[in-house]
Amino acid sequence: MILAQSSPLRPISANGPVLELKNLGVAYGRGAASVQVVHDVSLAVERGEALGIVGESGCGKSQTMLAALGLLPRGGRITSGQVLLEGQDLVGRSPRQMRPVRGREIALISQDALTSLNPAMTIGKQMAEPMIHYGGMSRSAARQRCTELLDLVGIPGAAARLASYPHELSGGMRQRALIAMAISANPKVLIADEPTTALDVTTQSQILRLIDSLRKELGMALILITHDLGVVAGVADRVAVLYAGRVVETAETETLFAAPRHPYTKALLDSIARIEDDVAERLNPIPGLPPDPRNPVSGCAFHPRCEYSREICRNALPILEDGTGAQHPVRCHVDPFVSSSLRAVGGAR
């Protein structure tokens, strides 16, 4: 059980994970008013690997990553666990010690490119600034590098765009510029937090494929955070599903889609409006709402919305365990799909 909790995602290569979260907990407030938003989350991502983190709003997916980056807002704190970057624990480091980590080791792309960019500074200037100040580059070398980067992320007329202000670019172009900035210091890990949620579908598809090709080209590890399982289908190697601040299932992407084990994962998959469905069919949303972390649910947090819940689900928190030995741990007492998932895994071999 301890093994399952501490390393649910066993590294596949011998190198070990580049970023590993071990039993991470995050809470806001203190004492009786303390609210735990992330419980005991363990995740790992290897060099060049893409890990999808999926869950609804408020499931703790962004909080987990902010904690890993040392960027929790005021009032938030890490209550337990470790954040290991190539084996070095980042928890407890001072802001000054974290500064060289962010951007250079772990970079973040957030949902809203417009608020992440400085509106009063040209794209070229805000891209070049860290290169000059931290990278020790000359002005002309930085300019050269910026042009290369904008070119790399598919911005046409890159050299001319250096003089543009963020508002002069379209949403997709801004997101590309932000990606260019994120990869400018060759980070080992790129965290993309809902990178396409604010974009049109055609732009979304382009940005996802861009992030994926950059990951492969530059050998970065990618953590893709989203509420849309459709988005991870094309990019992630493995997926971790979060619910109410806990990992409820992790698996290789194909396995997860073909044979989900947790009722929540199954419900998420069923809720997607598939383009092949016809109008007569009703959509299958998940009933109800995710729980409010201020009023935690007893037992399994999903039980009020779960069609398979039994007595035990109301009383006891299930542990994340890999009963099948197929690298597919799940946190469920009932595991109603276990037989079908075993079949699928057996068939794939």
Added chain:
Amino acid sequence: MNTPAIQLKNVSVRFPIRTGILRRVVGEVHAVDDISFEINEGETLGLVGESGSGKSTTGRALMGLAPLTAGSVACFGRDLKQLKLASGALPRISQIVFQDPYASLNPRMTIGETLQEVLEVHGLAKGRDAKQRVDMLLDDVGLRRDLAERHPHALSGGQRQRVAIARALAIEPKFIVLDEVVSALDVSIQGQIVNLLQDLQRDRKLTYLFITHDLSIVRHVSHSLVVMYGGQVMEKGPRKSIFAAPLHPYTSALLSAVPVPDPKIERMRPRIDVRSEPPNPLAPLTGCRFQKSCLFASEICRSERPQLQSIEGHDPQHLAACHHMREPRVREALSRAARGALS
């Protein structure tokens, strides 16, 4: 044939660009350019396109919120201009629900007060009567009655969208413009709102204009479809015919872009790509608006605007504006991409 509930004829919307102290007009934004379509009563028309395609401006024009530069709109047989002149007449027929209910609900008013205000402003109910109506409205949209005491911030995104729908329903309109109503919601919750809207439509014979960039939702809700790009209609027709075989490269590109929640298909399927060059509404292109993003564009696309036409072997109401849509190589590429998305 019945007269359609909503009818747009050659509608254009242009916004003047003013500058200097004298506010001289120095140019125009061509937001919507000569579009026509109809919606039958009790049906949903899906209006699809990306940011800047003019789809939201079209919705606002239907609500009388954007001025028509040219063309006409008829709502249930009455001209939009006349309806606007008769005070309160237009909102009683048409209502609009926006993407972000958080921005469209007053944060200082409780849900009950917001709904009650609408009823009182339109003289539909007062006092205790209004309170009862509020309870019924909350029932209609599947919210618990005690939520009337809450403020918008205490509600989830899906609940707030239900409140916005209740507010639109309060006036008992016949027609509702739904502008990206589920785009900001979690995928797991989107279906709750879509199912609610479909139930309401069935029970009350409501007519919807469903504006979105998400083709997969549109397929679930629409009877017919209009695909816009750069302020113009690229393709329109019955949903079945369009999804069976899209005629326009842009529609096909939209289909290609929708993520398929199956890793095997998603990684292998053929796509129709668009080059990322959004149209400039200040200086609209001559010829086809989609030319710069289109894989099949040629000389004629740059010089001549393609007209909406039907194509043999397809539903005669299924129209597209493309010079190349009859060519076998284009048909082949489009149908391969469509099969990839729909398999």
